[in-house]
Structure formats: C-alpha cells, structure tokens
Amino acid sequence: MRSVRTKSPPLATKAxxxxxxxxxxxxxxxxxxxxxxxxxFDDRISALYRQGKISGGAFGSxxxxxxxxxxxxxxEEHDVVGPMIxxxxxxxxRGLPIRKFFANYLGxxxxxxxxxxxxxxxxxxxxxxxAPISHLSSLIPVLAGVALTFKxxxxxxxxxxxxxxxxxxxxxxxxxxxxxxxxxxxxxxVLENNQYAYSTPTSMQCAASKFSDKAAGYGIRGVTVDGNDxxxxxxxxxxxxxxxxxxDGPTLIEAVxxxxxxxxxxxxxxxxxxxxLAEWAKxxxxxxxxxxxxxxxxxxxxxxxATEDRVAREIEKxxxxxxxxxxxxxxxxxxxxxxxxxxxxxxx
Amino acid sequence: MVRPDTGTRAAWASHSEGRSAESESPELPxxxxxxxxxxxxxxxxDPSVFLIGEDIGTYEGAFKVTKGFLQQFGPRRxxxxxxxESAIVxxxxxxxxxxxRPVVEMxxxxxxxxxxxxxxxxxxxxxxxxxxxxPITIRGPSGGYTHGGPxxxxxxxxxxxxxxxxxxxxxxxxxxxxxxxxxxxRDDNPVLYLxxxxxxxxxxxxxxxxxxxxxxxxxxxxxxxxxxxxxxxxSGVHLALEAAAALAAEGHDVxxxxxxxxxxxxxxxxxxxxxxxxxxxxxHEAHLTGGLGGEVAALIAEHAFERLDAPVMRLAAADTxxxxxxxxxxxxxxxxxRVTSALRTLLDY
Ligand SMILES: Cc1ncc(C[n+]2csc(CCOP(=O)(O)OP(=O)(O)O)c2C)c(N)n1
Ligand SMILES: [Mg+2]
Numbered sequence: 132m133r134s135v136r137t138k139s140p141p142l143a144t145k146a147x148x149x150x151x152x153x154x155x156x157x158x159x160x161x162x163x164x165x166x167x168x169x170x171x172f173d174d175r176i177s178a179l180y181r182q183g184k185i186s187g188g189a190f191g192s193x194x195x196x197x198x199x200x201x202x203x204x205x206x207e208e209h210d211v212v213g214p215m216i217x218x219x220x221x222x223x224x225r226g227l228p229i230r231k232f233f234a235n236y237l238g239x240x241x242x243x244x245x246x247x248x249x250x251x252x253x254x255x256x257x258x259x260x261x262a263p264i265s266h267l268s269s270l271i272p273v274l275a276g277v278a279l280t281f282k283x284x285x286x287x288x289x290x291x292x293x294x295x296x297x298x299x300x301x302x303x304x305x306x307x308x309x310x311x312x313x314x315x316x317x318x319x320x321v322l323e324n325n326q327y328a329y330s331t332p333t334s335m336q337c338a339a340s341k342f343s344d345k346a347a348g349y350g351i352r353g354v355t356v357d358g359n360d361x362x363x364x365x366x367x368x369x370x371x372x373x374x375x376x377x378x379d380g381p382t383l384i385e386a387v388x389x390x391x392x393x394x395x396x397x398x399x400x401x402x403x404x405x406x407x408l409a410e411w412a413k414x415x416x417x418x419x420x421x422x423x424x425x426x427x428x429x430x431x432x433x434x435x436x437a438t439e440d441r442v443a444r445e446i447e448k449x450x451x452x453x454x455x456x457x458x459x460x461x462x463x464x465x466x467x468x469x470x471x472x473x474x475x476x477x478x479x
Numbered sequence: 480m481v482r483p484d485t486g487t488r489a490a491w492a493s494h495s496e497g498r499s500a501e502s503e504s505p506e507l508p509x510x511x512x513x514x515x516x517x518x519x520x521x522x523x524x525d526p527s528v529f530l531i532g533e534d535i536g537t538y539e540g541a542f543k544v545t546k547g548f549l550q551q552f553g554p555r556r557x558x559x560x561x562x563x564e565s566a567i568v569x570x571x572x573x574x575x576x577x578x579x580r581p582v583v584e585m586x587x588x589x590x591x592x593x594x595x596x597x598x599x600x601x602x603x604x605x606x607x608x609x610x611x612x613x614p615i616t617i618r619g620p621s622g623g624y625t626h627g628g629p630x631x632x633x634x635x636x637x638x639x640x641x642x643x644x645x646x647x648x649x650x651x652x653x654x655x656x657x658x659x660x661x662x663x664x665r666d667d668n669p670v671l672y673l674x675x676x677x678x679x680x681x682x683x684x685x686x687x688x689x690x691x692x693x694x695x696x697x698x699x700x701x702x703x704x705x706x707x708x709x710x711x712x713x714s715g716v717h718l719a720l721e722a723a724a725a726l727a728a729e730g731h732d733v734x735x736x737x738x739x740x741x742x743x744x745x746x747x748x749x750x751x752x753x754x755x756x757x758x759x760x761x762x763h764e765a766h767l768t769g770g771l772g773g774e775v776a777a778l779i780a781e782h783a784f785e786r787l788d789a790p791v792m793r794l795a796a797a798d799t800x801x802x803x804x805x806x807x808x809x810x811x812x813x814x815x816x817r818v819t820s821a822l823r824t825l826l827d828y
Contacts, residue, residue, distance in 0.1 A: 186626035187803055238626070238804030246804030249628050265630035266593060267562055300561035301593060328562055329586075330538035336561045402537055461810035468799050 152362045153369075156429055160438065162204060162361050163424065166196040166417050167442045169220035172229065175446055176219075176236055180396045184454070185236050187249040192217040194359070194391030197416035198293075198323050200224055201364030202386075205372060206291065211259040211277045213270040213292035216251050217323060217390075221293070225258045229445060233453035240459040247464075256478060267298035271307030271320065278316035278375075289372045291319040297328020299345070300336050308383065312349040317375035319368060320383050323358060325390040330402045343385040351381045358386030359416040362423075389414075511679040513650075513657035513686050514618070515544055518582065520689045521664045522552055525580060528664060531558040531567055532584030541586050542620055542679060564593035571615045572602045572669075582664055585619030588673060589633040602669040603644030612667040618660065620676035621649075622714055622764060623796075623812050628803035634713070634765035634796070639671050640742040640774070646695055647741040649673040651716035653684045655739055658693025666695060675713050682717070696740045698748035704734030707758035707825050710749060710775055712738040715762040715813065722818040731826055741771055749775060750783045757788035758825045762818060767795035789828035794821045 147155045154162070173191040180189035192199060199220025203212060214221040222232060227243070234242035235253045243253040244262070254262030261277065263270050270292045278290035294304060299322055311318040322342050326333055339345065346353025352374070356367045364386055371382035389411035393400035424430035470476070508516075521528050534541060536549040536559040549557045560567050564585065571581035585591050591598070594617075602613050623632035640647050646668055650656040656674060663670035687693070701716055702723055709719035716737045723733035736752045738744065753759055759779060761772035772793040779791055797811045 186805060187628055188631075238807075244803075246807050247629070247800070247802040249626075249803040252628070252630075265587075266590060297562045300563045302563070302565050303593075329541070330534045331559060331561070335559060458806050459804055461806040464799060464802050464807035464810040465797055 150429055151423075151427060152366060154362070154365070159424060159429055160434065162200060162365070163417075163420060163430065163435075164438050164442065165200040165204065165220065165224050166361060166420065167438060168223050168229075168445070169196040169200055170417060171442045171446045172219055172223060172232065175233070175450055177396055179233075179236065179450070185249075186238060187236075189236065189396040190216040190250055190394075191392050191396075192219055194389045194411060194415065195323060195325055196220050197361035197364050197420070198321065198358045198386045198388055201361040202291065202293075202321050202368040202384075205365045205368035206289065207372075209259065209286075210289045210291065210372070211261060211274070213261045213263060213274045213277075213290070214251055215263050215267075215270070215293045215295070215298070217295070217325070218293050219251055222251060222253070222260060225260055227253070227255060227258055227260070229449035230452045230456075233450050234456050237453055237456070238458065239453060239456040240463075241453070241456040245463070246459040266301070268294060268301035268303040268307070271303055272310065273307075275307045275311040275314075275316055275318055278311060278318040278381075279314060281317050282314070287376045289317045289319060289375045291321065291368070291372070293321045293323055295328055296322065296324045296326070296333045296336050296342060297331060299342060308345075308349055308351075308381065311381045312351045315378065315380035317378075318381040319371045319375060320381065321364075321368065322383060322385045323388055324385055325358075325388050326407070327390050327394075327400075327403065329394045329398070341385060343383055346383040349381075349383070351383060353383045353385070355385040355387060358388030359411075359414045359419060361416055361420050388416075507683040508653055508686050509680050510650075510653040510656050510674075510682040510684075511542065511544060513653035513655075514660055514674055515546065516686060517657045517660035517664070518545065519548070519551070521582075521661055522548075522556060524689075525664075527578060528580045528582060529556045529558060529574075530582050530584065531560060531571060533560055533562055533567075533586050535559060535584050540584065542676065544584070564590050565597050568594040568597040568615070568617065569601065571617075572597065572605070572613055575613045575615045576605070576611055580614045580664060581616075583615060583617045585617065587627075587631050587633075588619035588621035588635055589630050591617065591619065591635060598639070598645070598669065598671075599642045603642050605644075606668065607644055613669050614664075614667045616660070616663045616666075616670050616672055618663075618672035618674060620679070621673045622675040622677055623801045623808060624677040624714065626803060626805060626808060627801070629800040632801035632808075634673070634763070636671075636673055636741050637765055637770050640771060644669065645742060646670045647673065648695060648739060649675070649713040649741055650693075650739060651675070651678070651682075651701070651713055651737050653682060653686050655693050655699075655737075657686050658691055659695065659739065661692045662695050665692070670695070673713065677714060678717070693739065696743050696745055698736055698738045698740070698745035700734060700748075700752070701737045702733070702735040704732040704756060706732045706756060707760065707822060708734040708736055708752040708756045709760045709762050709818070709822070710736045710738065710752065711762040712741060712771075714764045718813060718815050718818045719762055721815040722822055725815070725819050726822055726826070731822070733822060738771075738775075744774065744778065746778055746782065749778055750786075753779055753783040753786045757786055758828065759787070759789075760792045760794060760818070760821050760825055762794045762813060764796055764812060766798050767793060768798050770795050789825055792821055792825055794818060
C-alpha cells in the first residue's frame with residue numbers, strides 16, 4: 132500500500148488513523164498527486180507528438196487514471212507489474228524517473244530501452260516492471276510465470292497485469308488466465324473496459340453481459356468495479372492481492388471506464404458518440420476524487436494547488452532534461468541481442 | 480527511397496488520410512490505391528469474396544485501405560471482428576472450405592504471429608493431406624523505415640517461405656500491388672500478401688485495369704543492365720533503383736530484378752539475370768540470417784555457378800530486432816548508400 136515513487140510510510144509503522152476507506156490523509160494525497168501526474172504526463176506526450184518530437188505512436192490514458200494509479204498503489208514494493216499502453220500511471224506509481232519515461236517516448240539513449248523501444252514499452256526489474264510487447268494479451272502468461280515463481284519459492288508476492296476489453300479476445304488471455312487459475316497462482320488481472328478497442332465497441336468483443344463473467348469459466352473470482360473511482364479500484368486490487376498472497380489464487384477485476392480520447396494521437400475517434408463522451412466527462416476520475424476529498428475536508432484548496440504546482444514543476448523539469456538527452460549512437464543498435472553478462476540475469 | 484527525417488512521424492502519419500507524403504508524380508495513383516482497387520474489383524467480380532479483419536468496416540482500416548467499403552458492400556462482406564488473429568484466420572479457412580474466398584487483413588503484419596498455428600499447420604497443410612483447396616489471402620502492412628519499433632516493423636516473409644503449401648508475394652509498385660492482389664485472391668491456395676507500409680503513399684505509378692493480373696511466381700526486371708544485378712523485392716527495389724541511378728552517372732549499368740513472388744521463386748528469371756551480368760547482390764529488408772537472400776544465393780550456386788564473375792553478395796537488415804529510435808533504425812535497415820557501396824565492391828571485383 133505505497134507508491135515506490137512517494138515512499139509513503141505504511142499504516143502500521145506510523146499508527147496514523149485511516150481517514151477514508153483504510154487510507155490515511157497523506158496516502159489520499161498521494162493518490163491525488165499520482166493521478167494528476169499521470170494526466171500531466173500524458174498531456175505532455177500529446178503535446179510533444181503534436182510538435183513532431185515523438186516519431187512513433189503516442190498513447191494516452193485520459194479518463195483511466197484511477198485504473199492505473201488505484202491498482203498500482205495497492206501493491207507492495209516487491210510485487211511485479213506488467214503495464215500496457217494505457218498504464219503510464221502504473222509506471223509512474225512504481226517510481227520510474229519521469230525523465231526516463233519521457234526519454235523512452237523520445238527515443239533517447241538514457242531511456243530504459245536505450246531507444247530500442249518506445250512509449251510505455253519499457254521494463255525495469257528494480258522497480259518490478261516487466262515490459263509489454265504490442266501483441267495484446269501476451270503479457271498475461273508471462274506475469275502468470277512471475278506469479279508461478281513466487282508460489283514455487285514460497286514468497287508472499289503478487290504478479291499483476293492489465294488488459295483491455297479488446298485484448299481479452301486474443302488467445303493468450305485464455306491460456307494465461309486459465310493456467311494461473313488451475314495452478315492457483317498469486318496473480319491479479321485488471322481488465323480495463325473502456326468501451327472501445329480502437330474503433331470497435333465492446334459489443335463486438337464479448338457476448339457476456341460483463342467481462343468479469345469470464346472469471347466463472349476459469350473457476351476464479353471475478354469482480355466489476357467503477358474504474359473511475361480510485362478508491363474502489365484500490366480496494367478491489369488490495370483485496371485481490373491479499374487473497375493471492377494467502378494462496379487463494381487469481382482474481383479477474385473488470386474496471387469499467389471510458390477512453391476519453393482516440394486510440395492514439397493520430398485518431399480523432401469520430402466513431403465515438405459525443406453524448407457518450409459528455410456523459411463520461413461528468414465522471415472524470417480526478418475531478419471526482421478531488422470533490423470527494425474536498426467535501427470530506429481531507430484536502431484544502433492550498434494543498435490542492437500545491438500539488439498541481441508540484442506536478443507541473445516535475446513534468447516541466449523532466450521533459451526539458453529528456454529533450455536534452457542524447458540520441459543513441461547508431462552502431463550500438465547491433466549490441467545486446469544475446470545475454471552475455473551475469474548482471475542481466477533475473478533477481479534471485 | 481527517402482528516409483523520414485528525424486522527428487517526423489512517418490509511421491503514424493500514414494494512418495491519417497489527410498497527410499500526403501512526398502512523391503515524384505503526384506497525378507498518378509499511389510501504391511495503397513492499387514491495393515484498394517484490387518479489393519474493390521474482386522469484391523465486385525466474385526460474390527464469394529469477403530473481407531475480414533479488425534477495424535476494417537466502420538473505421539475503414541488502420542491505414543484506410545477499405546475506405547468506403549462498408550457503405551458499398553455492407554456488413555456481410557466487410558466483417559469487423561474481435562481482436563483474434565488466430566480465430567480470424569481459422570474462420571477464413573473454414574469459410575474457404577465451404578466455397579468462400581476470404582481476404583484477411585492483419586492490422587499490422589506483426590500480429591500475424593498470433594495466427595501462426597492456423598496458417599502453417601491448418602491452412603497450409605489441408606490440400607496436401609486431404610485434397611481440398613483453401614483459397615484465402617492474408618494481407619497486411621509490413622516493413623520498417625517508420626520508427627515503428629520492434630512490433631510494427633516486421634518483414635515476416637522468411638518465416639512463411641519455409642512452409643510448403645503457402646505462397647508468398649511482396650509487391651514493390653502500385654501496378655504489382657494491384658495485379659498481385661487480384662492473383663492472390665483468385666488463387667486456390669493460401670497466399671500471404673505482404674504490402675509495404677512505407678511505400679503506401681510514397682510510391683506513385685500507373686495501375687492495371689480491372690482485367691489485368693500480375694501472375695504469382697513471375698519476377699520482373701525493373702531496370703535492365705549489363706554490369707551487375709540486384710535481386711530484391713519490396714522496399715529493396717526502390718533502394719536498388721536509386722543506387723543504380725547513382726551508379727549510372729558513373730558509367731555503370733546495373734540491373735534490378737524484382738522477385739515479386741517469394742514462394743515459389745522464379746528460378747528462371749534469377750538464372751537469366753546472372754547470365755546477363757555475372758555479378759549479383761541479393762538485397763532484402765528482412766534480417767540477413769535465414770532470409771530469402773540465402774535461398775537465392777543457393778539457387779544461383781546450384782544453377783548458374785559457371786556464369787558468375789564474382790561471389791554472390793548479400794545485403795539485408797542486421798540480425799537484431801528493428802529498434803525504435805531513428806539512429807538505431809537507420810543502423811539496422813539497409814539504405815541506398817549501403818546498396819551503392821556494396822555494388823561498387825561488386826563492380827570492382
Ligand atoms: C494481437 C494484436 N492484434 C492487434 C493489435 C493492434 N491494436 C493495438 S491496440 C488495439 C486495440 C486495443 O483495445 P483494448 O484492448 O480494448 O485496449 P484499449 O486500447 O482500449 O486500452 C489494437 C487492435 C495488437 N496490438 N495486438
Ligand atoms: Mg478498450
């Protein structure tokens with residue numbers, strides 16, 4: 132229950148009284164900060180793309196910040212995550228320096244992939260991050276394998292990954308989740324149902340009334356939560372992770388939300404009815420959480436403004452640094468196809 | 480072939496209709512129009528043809544290949560699916576067995592790996608095992624030079640050229656794009672049709688009329704020459720033509736043979752070009768090791784060894800995944816300068 136980024140002290144050691152749904156006031160502030168950071172990061176990526184500074188695809192997660200931040204914040208430091216393209220909030224919550232994240236989009240030598248891959252496709256096992264590939268659902272069996280290791284070694288650690296409504300139609304979803312279920316692995320799968328897969332509506336992906344109904348077929352717990360309620364997502368993932376840690380096997384969590392922009396920056400999403408977007412705009416996860424905190428007197432106007440300022444400062448500094456970071460040297464492209472150094476081996 | 484400048488977003492620019500790419504003859508149709516025309520004409524010509532894929536109907540395809548198709552042909556012939564490449568190819572195979580002629584779109588050819596088993600074990604082996612034709616076409620945007628990174632830059636031809644029962648084609652011009660796609664759709668076998676997304680809106684030229692096809696299995700000399708041959712296909716044809724033009728200024732006469740079909744290879748055309756020039760550079764954008772270049776070199780060694788005046792040279796992408804960042808991608812993929820310098824070595828031999 133902490134962000135590697137912010138290192139908020141766990142409840143037990145501080146003996147601070149929880150203020151809301153088991154979270155202390157500083158922790159609630161961290162959630163607020165992390166969602167703002169998630170959005171500001173994505174907005175800056177969008178701006179960089181429009182300025183022609185990002186040569187590949189640029190993906191955002193506007194409207195889905197609660198899914199990424201709420202779930203990543205529910206994990207322990209030694210848990211392992213497999214974020215997808217809508218999960219910049221997961222990567223930020225895990226504590227990747229913002230500059231390095233920008234550098235990955237910008238193709239710089241200083242990024243976690245050294246320019247070999249872009250966008251959210253980055254891995255850093257020191258932060259417990261396994262990099263995705265573009266092929267949807269392929270991470271599910273891999274994170275099941277991470278969970279399998281935790282189980283074999285008797286470690287109280289959890290593996291988690293995310294999938295879209297569309298990605299749930301790809302074969303590895305089935306094979307990975309089934310394997311994790313049969314083996315009762317400490318695994319959590321968050322399915323972000325954001326109503327669309329590129330231009331394809333959910334009715335074309337799944338004939339069940341809820342995506343969480345799929346869980347029944349695997350004999351595991353399936354829950355559906357409001358994906359725009361950061362506390363609901365946090366609670367669901369915390370609960371699933373606790374069960375996984377105590378040997379109860381995987382949970383499939385469907386977080387119902389909305390992709391508020393196009394699939395990526397090139398897509399104006401003309402196929403999404405504007406009325407639907409307007410409806411979801413009222414449920415913006417950041418505004419909702421802010422209103423909640425303000426109404427419960429858990430966030431002052433000054434604190435709110437200070438958080439906004441902090442985020443703006445951090446983003447500005449990171450993006451400036453990343454833009455001044457060097458591009459990789461061409462010939463380095465030829466190195467590293469094979470593992471030849473002992474420090475490349477997985478952590479024991 | 481001109482590389483996109485650092486900082487431009489060529490890969491994703493071609494997603495959107497509005498942006499026009501550079502071209503020498505803007506009045507002529509683009510390469511991608513050749514693909515669209517072939518699909519439209521074959522849909523009009525044969526009621527058993529239908530298209531199936533992700534986001535091809537309402538959205539008209541990630542690259543807008545199927546623009547206007549849903550309106551013209553309706554949802555019984557332009558089928559949007561869940562994201563399920565394996566199920567799409569499997570379903571196409573089932574439909575083909577029942578007398579249909581499905582054309583599958585992979586949103587990016589990279590995702591064809593998810594359909595591997597259905598292609599190489601099911602579709603490709605049916606006719607050999609029990610004598611039924613499987614007339615499916617699988618097409619999709621392939622290739623790099625677009626900062627697409629390791630999962631949006633694939634040239635998967637060698638994976639599939641190893642599979643008996645499949646045919647593999649890779650057009651380099653709009654003419655061939657249209658003519659070969661018509662042949663692929665009319666062919667009674669599973670055909671993998673690899674279109675190059677970097678060429679989509681950058682290459683312009685005339686297109687054949689509705690009744691003209693380009694036959695599968697026939698290579699074409701794109702530029703005749705006497706001093707050396709480049710045997711290539713896809714994007715490599717354009718690198719080779721640029722290199723040949725540069726060398727022509729120095730008095731060298733380089734032939735460019737466009738294979739067009741990669742399985743089955745046109746052995747006669749390969750031997751004939753060796754007989755004309757005696758020096759061969761095999762060029763492809765896919766990785767060197769295990770690539771088509773090795774197969775072509777072996778055919779030459781077997782069938783035209785005495786006609787060689789120099790060892791066969793190969794130029795291909797480095798044996799690494801295709802990286803995202805511009806300087807790295809440039810390092811890994813072949814370019815005109817490297818083709819020119821390889822040809823110089825060959826000409827000086
Ligand atoms: C196997 C595979 N097929 C196709 C694609 C191309 N593609 C990338 S994202 C996407 C839509 C994904 O939709 P969803 O899983 O709902 O996630 P969202 O984008 O809504 O977060 C598609 C079709 C892919 N990445 N992988
Ligand atoms: Mg979705």
